[in-house]
Amino acid sequence: MKKWLPVALACLLSACSSSDNKTYYQLPLPQAGVQSTASQGSHLLWVEQVSIPDYLAGNGVVYQTSDVQYVIANNNLWASPLDQQLRTTLVANLSTQLPGWVVASQPLGSDQDTLNVNVSGFHGRYDGKVIVSGEWLLNHQGHLIKRPFNIEVKQQQDGYDAMVKTLAQAWSQEATSIAQSINRLP
Incomplete structure (x- = not known):
């Protein structure tokens, strides 16, 4: 019986220390915003896809620890797939910033x-900034418009909560930039 006591104690301690x-x-x-989601518009915009690289596609929030090293968190996770969250928030932001447009994540018709947005960076960084980068491609009446983006925003506080809020702020800034480009279209 005494032989099993150390094994049982070790198992108990490891169970306690591994509580996630x-x-x-x-x-x-x-x-x-000013425009409700049920509003009618004379222009239709389908946000077809927001794609992300493999290192962002997992559940863990990503943090860059040096110029070449990234850490994917084990206990700080996305509640739903990041590409879906990015697409949903982009549609919501563009809907409020594009009066006269119907913006959707589903096809809206032939006209x-x-x-399409390709996000290459969406993470916190060792210098206290968050990075949101990539490029977008708009097919407007058969004309292609392609723009890169690279946004760096300083976090106001430490921690994952602040990092996620700052990432959302930077993503919203990019949505504003996309909306401004669309508003300048003929």
């Missing part, structure tokens, strides 16, 4: 413009 306190994050949606 997982935290799940969801990007906040913008506050309701729609399409937007």
Whole structure:
């Protein structure tokens, strides 16, 4: 019996030390704007896809620890797939910033413009900034418009909560930039 006591104690201690306190994050949606989602518009925009690289496609929130090293968190996780969150918040942001447009994540018909976004960076960084980078491609009435983006925003506080909020702020800034480009179209 005494032989099993150390094994049982070791198992008990390892069970206690491996208790996972997982935290799940969801990007906040913008506050309701001037335009409701049921509004009619004369222009149609389908946000066809927001793609992300493999290192961002997992559940863990990503943090860059040096110029060449990234860490994917084990206990700070996305509540739903990041590409879906990015697409949902982009549609919501563009809907509020493009009066006269119907913006959707589903095809809207044959007379729609399409937007595809390739996000290459969406992470925190060792210098206290978050990075949101990539490029977008808009097919507007058969004309292709392609723009790169690279946004760096300083976090105001430490921690994953602040990092996710700052990432959402930077993503919203890019949505504003896309909306401004679309508003300048003929």
